[in-house]
Amino acid sequence: MTGQHRIVVLGAGYAGLAAARRLASKAREAEITVxxxxxxxxxRVRLHQQAAGQQISKWDLREMLANKNIHFVRARATQIDTEAKRVLLDSATALDYDxxxxxxxxxxxxxxVPGVAEHAYLLATPEDAGRFTAPRGTVVIVGGGATGIELAAELAETQPDSRVMLLGPDEPGAWLSTRARAHIRRVLERLGVEIRSDAKVIEVTGEGVRLADGSLIEAAATxxxxxxxxxxxxxxxxxxxDRVGRVLTDASLRSLSHPDVYAAGDxxxxxxxxxxxxxxxxATALPTGKYAADAIATRLRGGEPVPLRFRYAVQCLSLGRRxxxxxxLHTDDSPRRTVLTGRxxxxxxxxxxRGAGWAARP
Incomplete structure (x- = not known):
């Protein structure tokens, strides 16, 4: 026992690293462990590039964090004992926290939907992206959100001999402005991506995807x-x-049920x-990670943090490398008419x- 205030950060993504980095400078009296x-x-925002066969950078966490006098433990948290203030790890050890x-x-x-776990590739983690290699034949991408759009464009540009289909019940980028949606469609079609914006997938099979109308779209990979x-x-x-499993927080990102726990990011x-x-x-993870660190540091000094005030300014999508x-965006995150396109x-x-990566790395 060192007598220092013990801060444990679970997760070394954008939010966790941003919090740890800020705490190292704002709460120097604390012992910080990631x-x-x-x-x-x-x-993570480059995983679509990795899935398309491009090399993306990675940084050694232990080395990065040691440069800021932050401890690093490579393990998976299996349980949080909120009464004892202890995190149990899959390494059969535990970490106490304040x-x-x-x-x-x-x-x-x-x-x-049925069959995703058995027959589809995912793209949420580096391990997911590393398992995917574009095959000969048709690649079906399900989902017209940012990840699906970026992957479709990257694959079509990087693997021009592959047939790439983007499926979803709505137009790709449906939440964006009319001009934005038109540009996305124009670029994807120019790259050779086949778009189905009326396709509700109800099952993934070894042969492809089954739609709500009963038809089967064959795919070499989904x-x-x-x-x-x-x-x-x-x-x-x-x-x-909440019903998804995200931590409910107050205006200072403190858990509503456990005030010694803060939550940030996704x-x-x-x-x-x-x-x-x-x-x-x-764009949410970085600023909320920093804010959580500021709120903690403020309370350690006996103060009370001002509530989080945050707004988005833009949303960025890559459509290939070129x-x-x-x-x-408006203050409430709804799209403005203004867009920037092209190179x-x-x-x-x-x-x-690049800026986000720099901001996260201690």
């Missing part, structure tokens, strides 16, 4: 990008969570402008991704 099952930090930062991020949801979930650790440990329910919950995104989309947008997106 726990993650992986040995390396990989930029304050816990819960930043385990999100994972794919393989239970969305990639499932429709929806994400979160680890069930918080729910199993008795923290107050695994937290965080109120945003206009009463809308902040979405799962790197095109992109920057959607400007300039691709450059801006790359700059944002």
């Amino acid at each position: 726990v993650d099952a992986r040995a390396s930090f990989v930029e 304050t816990l930062v819960y930043a385990l991020g999100s994972i794919a949801d393989p239970n969305s 990639v499932w990008t429709a929806g994400f979930g979160v680890p069930d650790l918080a729910a199993r440990s008795g923290l107050s969570v 695994s937290a329910v965080i109120a945003g402008p206009g009463g809308r919950e902040l979405r799962m995104a790197c 095109d992109g989309l920057i959607q400007f 300039t947008a691709a450059w801006v997106k790359e700059a944002v991704v």
Whole structure:
């Protein structure tokens, strides 16, 4: 026992590393430990590039964190004993904490429809991306969200001999502005992606995907990008969570049920402008990780943090290496009419991704 305030950060993604980095500078009197099952930090927003066969960078977590005097434990948390303030690990050891930062991020949801777990590839983790190799024949991507769009464009550009289909019940980028949706469709079609925006997938089989109308689309590989979930650790440990399993938080990102626990990023329910919950995104993880650290440091000094005030400015999508989309946003995260497209947008997106990676790495 050192007598120092012990802060344990669960998760070494964007939110967890941003929190640890900020705590190292704002709460120097504390002992900070980061726990993650992986040995390396990989930029999650580049996983579609990895799946398309490109090499993406990774950084050794132990080395990175040691440079900031942050301890690193490579292990998976199996239980949080909130009474004893202890995290149990799969290494048959445990870590005691005074304050816990819960930043385990999100994972794919393989239970969305029958057959996903058995027959589809996922794209939520580096391990998911590493398992996928574009085969000869048709690649069906299910989901017209950001992940599906970016993967479809990257595959079509990188693997021009593959047949790439993007399926979903709505237009790709349906939440974006009319101009943004038109640009996405135009670029995808130029790259040779076949788009089905009337396709509701009800089953994934070894042969392909079955639609609600009973038809079967044959595929050499199916990639499932429709929806994400979160680890069930918080729910199993008795923290107050929503129906998905995300930690319910107050205006300072403190758990509603356990005030010595803070949550940030995809695994937290965080109120945003206009009463809308902040979405799962790197653009959410970094600032909320930093804010949670600031709130903790403020309370350690005997103060009371100001409530989180946050808004999105843009949403960025890559459409291969030579095109992109920057959607400007209103305060409540709804799209403005203004968009940036083409090579300039691709450059801006790359700059944002590099900046996010730098901001997360201690």
